[in-house]
Amino acid sequence: MFGFGSQNEFNVEGQTVVITGGSDGMGKAVALELSAKGANVVVVARTVSKLVTAVDEMKAKAANIFKQKFHYISADLTDPVECERVIAEVTTWNSGAAPDIVWCCAGFSRPGYFVDVPIQDHRQQMDTIYWTAANTAHATLRNWLNPVPPSGQMKTPRRHLIFTCSTLAFVPIAGYSPYSPAKAAIRSLSDTLSQEIEMYNGAYTQRHRSDAPAADVKIHTVFPMGILSPGFDNEQKTKPELTRKLEEADKPQTPSEVAQISIRALERGEYLITTNFVGSVMKGTALGPSPKNSIVGDTMLSWLSNLVFLQVIPDLRSKAFAWGKQNGLPGSTPAS
Numbered sequence: 029m030f031g032f033g034s035q036n037e038f039n040v041e042g043q044t045v046v047i048t049g050g051s052d053g054m055g056k057a058v059a060l061e062l063s064a065k066g067a068n069v070v071v072v073a074r075t076v077s078k079l080v081t082a083v084d085e086m087k088a089k090a091a092n093i094f095k096q097k098f099h100y101i102s103a104d105l106t107d108p109v110e111c112e113r114v115i116a117e118v119t120t121w122n123s124g125a126a127p128d129i130v131w132c133c134a135g136f137s138r139p140g141y142f143v144d145v146p147i148q149d150h151r152q153q154m155d156t157i158y159w160t161a162a163n164t165a166h167a168t169l170r171n172w173l174n175p176v177p178p179s180g181q182m183k184t185p186r187r188h189l190i191f192t193c194s195t196l197a198f199v200p201i202a203g204y205s206p207y208s209p210a211k212a213a214i215r216s217l218s219d220t221l222s223q224e225i226e227m228y229n230g231a232y233t234q235r236h237r238s239d240a241p242a243a244d245v246k247i248h249t250v251f252p253m254g255i256l257s258p259g260f261d262n263e264q265k266t267k268p269e270l271t272r273k274l275e276e277a278d279k280p281q282t283p284s285e286v287a288q289i290s291i292r293a294l295e296r297g298e299y300l301i302t303t304n305f306v307g308s309v310m311k312g313t314a315l316g317p318s319p320k321n322s323i324v325g326d327t328m329l330s331w332l333s334n335l336v337f338l339q340v341i342p343d344l345r346s347k348a349f350a351w352g353k354q355n356g357l358p359g360s361t362p363a364s
């Protein structure tokens with residue numbers, strides 16, 4: 029909490045990692061990076077053909093193809109029963125051992141103005157963004173936090189549960205109402221779990237004398253800005269002009285950049301992770317009660333950010349106002 033040692037807090041060599049949404053975009057880039065670092069990787073998504081390709085690409089990138097193994101599971105993670113199945117199948121495939129790391133990357137964005145987007149699409153975004161992550165976390169933590177008697181304890185490295193959020197969980201942008209609330213819910217889940225997990229981690233320190241979980245667990249959440257993924261190409265199709273204008277400060281990054289930057293932050297032991305400067309400033313204004321990566325760094329960042337945002341929020345609102353004044357309602361003929 030007070031800074032970073034030189035120790036790698038996220039050593040994945042020989043570890044078994046599950047990546048949801050691992051068949052495309054950022055999830056696949058994470059899968060390839062972790063394969064190159066020596067992890068055994070299971071990618072989970074719905075479409076089998078993309079999963080097969082991801083497994084082939086991971087094999088080609090593997091640090092040691094003779095030691096590592098790769099697998100895919102096709103599942104719709106909006107269904108909690110499917111998430112239970114995924115964790116059970118991974119455990120069987122992993123010779124009875126639970127996965128060491130679970131990284132939730134599944135999700136896509138369907139931008140549009142609140143009233144223009146059908147209400148069932150709003151609910152579907154909650155399912156795809158929030159519930160895929162919450163279902164995966166629930167199935168994973170139920171497995172990880174199962175009490176083990178002292179005699180059943182083995183030396184198990186720290187486990188990591190990682191959520192993928194968005195800087196839109198910190199700062200509102202018009203046109204993202206179907207998406208941002210679901211990402212904000214993930215951030216709230218992450219903050220709550222990061223506190224709740226301490227009870228289990230405390231019990232783990234006493235594993236020699238009473239039932240405790242099999243390992244220490246750490247929670248992390250990554251907040252990317254735009255990612256140049258197939259999902260991004262798709263969201264551009266319905267993204268309102270105003271939204272594009274309001275997010276001009278975003279310079280989208282490639283999936284592999286986002287994956288590499290996120291992994292380096294995990295290696296430093298960070299909790300809330302941003303992937304570039306603008307993302308950090310957005311986090312800084314909304315850091316509030318979340319656990320800090322560094323007391324001094326994050327406090328200075330929040331002071332700076334709160335000053336910047338005195339100007340940014342009114343500016344975003346006045347741009348929206350000016351847009352309506354100039355163009356009228358979306359789809360209507362502008363006044364000449």
Ligand SMILES: NC(=O)C1=CN([C@@H]2O[C@H](COP(=O)(O)OP(=O)(O)OC[C@H]3O[C@@H](n4cnc5c(N)ncnc54)[C@H](OP(=O)(O)O)[C@@H]3O)[C@@H](O)[C@H]2O)C=CC1
Pocket residue numbers: 048049050051052053054055072073074075076078103104105106132133134135136137156160192193194195251252253254255256257258259260283
């Ligand atoms: N792209 C961007 O600009 C940004 C994205 N993010 C977030 O980062 C993450 C990755 O985004 P991105 O790289 O764009 O991803 P993509 O849209 O390119 O890929 C999404 C992945 O999620 C899988 N997926 C989608 N729905 C489900 C489901 N119901 N069950 C299981 N798997 C599912 C997809 O496979 P399949 O469809 O076959 O199931 C695919 O593997 C997402 O959480 C996204 O919200 C955050 C900030 C910016």
Ligand SMILES: CCCCCCCCCCCCCCCC(=O)[C@@H](N)CO
Pocket residue numbers: 136137194195196199201207252253254255260263274275276277278306309310336340
């Ligand atoms: C110096 C600091 C100034 C800060 C200005 C704030 C500007 C806001 C930029 C909004 C960027 C939104 C990226 C979201 C990506 C995402 O999640 C979607 N692509 C959905 O997938």
